[in-house]
Amino acid sequence: MDGTDTTATPGNDSRLDLAADWLQCIDVYPRSDFRRVAGDASFRRYFRFEINGVSMVLMDSPPPTEDINAFMDVNRRLRAAGLHAPEIIHANSEHGFLLLEDLGDDLYRGLLNRQSIDFHFKDLFEIMQTMVLNVSARKLPLYDAKLLRSEMDLFSDWYLSHHRKSVNRFEYETVWPVFRNQVITSVLEQPKCFVHRDFHSCNLLRTKSETVGIIDFQDAVKGPVSYDFVSLIWDRYISWPREQIEHWTESFLGMLNLDMHSSQWQRDCDLMSLQRNFKIVGIFARLYYRDGKEGYIEMIPRFYQYLTSTLRLYPEFEDMLNILEQPECEP
Numbered sequence: 581m582d583g584t585d586t587t588a589t590p591g592n593d594s595r596l597d598l599a600a601d602w603l604q605c606i607d608v609y610p611r612s613d614f615r616r617v618a619g620d621a622s623f624r625r626y627f628r629f630e631i632n633g634v635s636m637v638l639m640d641s642p643p644p645t646e647d648i649n650a651f652m653d654v655n656r657r658l659r660a661a662g663l664h665a666p667e668i669i670h671a672n673s674e675h676g677f678l679l680l681e682d683l684g685d686d687l688y689r690g691l692l693n694r695q696s697i698d699f700h701f702k703d704l705f706e707i708m709q710t711m712v713l714n715v716s717a718r719k720l721p722l723y724d725a726k727l728l729r730s731e732m733d734l735f736s737d738w739y740l741s742h743h744r745k746s747v748n749r750f751e752y753e754t755v756w757p758v759f760r761n762q763v764i765t766s767v768l769e770q771p772k773c774f775v776h777r778d779f780h781s782c783n784l785l786r787t788k789s790e791t792v793g794i795i796d797f798q799d800a801v802k803g804p805v806s807y808d809f810v811s812l813i814w815d816r817y818i819s820w821p822r823e824q825i826e827h828w829t830e831s832f833l834g835m836l837n838l839d840m841h842s843s844q845w846q847r848d849c850d851l852m853s854l855q856r857n858f859k860i861v862g863i864f865a866r867l868y869y870r871d872g873k874e875g876y877i878e879m880i881p882r883f884y885q886y887l888t889s890t891l892r893l894y895p896e897f898e899d900m901l902n903i904l905e906q907p908e909c910e911p
Contacts, residue, residue, distance in 0.1 A: 683793035723803025734862025
């Protein structure tokens with residue numbers, strides 16, 4: 581799990597009290613304090629504690645805001661394909677608790693650098709290949725036009741409305757619908773497969789058994805084949821040269837059973853990255869302005885740069901690029 585542990589004590593936390601009662605009911609008696617582990621951007625919380633010298637993780641997913649059934653469903657799909665999602669040791673669907681295997685703290689975020697990247701990406705590319713070819717997407721929610729559109733619109737709803745108000749909205753609202761539809765049409769034409777939907781260096785861990793541990797997968801969908809690849813390559817903490825991105829893009833195509841020319845695949849990945857990165861900028865603004873979560877706003881400039889650098893490669897998107905490159909693009 582991500583982040584530094586902080587001690588949490590039952591008695592002043594009603595959810596933790598409820599979890600402690602449940603653990604006792606299933607004959608699980610923690611031999612250490614509950615230590616809060618920094619989690620993700622949702623309302624879920626994670627606590628680490630020991631049972632007979634073995635570290636475990638309690639996931640607190642308070643209903644109705646969170647649903648552990650989706651987590652358990654996707655967990656089964658990943659593990660059935662031989663991937664290392666955390667083992668679910670006990671579950672309490674009614675109250676939203678899971679007792680999980682502890683995958684550790686060795687995030688790929690701290691492992692990836694310009695010297696180690698080729699070594700680690702070999703494993704990560706194999707994980708993505710398995711997800712595309714072997715993880716079942718049957719009956720998963722479909723990553724359809726409505727969802728893709730609502731995600732992209734987070735950019736205007738939160739980033740432009742709350743963070744950067746200097747954009748000429750008339751000009752933007754003239755260009756945006758046409759541009760958005762071009763991107764979404766391209767995305768929907770891609771082959772469909774299992775999509776983790778948040779496959780990046782903060783949701784991947786190197787476990788003590790030297791496997792790749794996968795977390796934060798509960799929002800998985802059936803969607804475009806390029807999505808998880810794009811999530812990994814356009815990283816939130818380190819930017820890669822365009823030549824390197826193009827090399828990885830062609831290499832990954834060779835690992836898939838796709839009858840597609842490399843130039844088409846590159847365009848598919850680029851447009852998929854536009855959809856995702858417009859969404860990410862909007863989400864980060866929403867996390868800051870609506871949810872009061874510090875830190876996310878500082879990540880926006882990197883993703884904004886991803887947008888402009890990719891748009892610049894496609895002359896048909898010049899109008900959108902010109903809007904984004906107007907003054908006062910960043911905080």
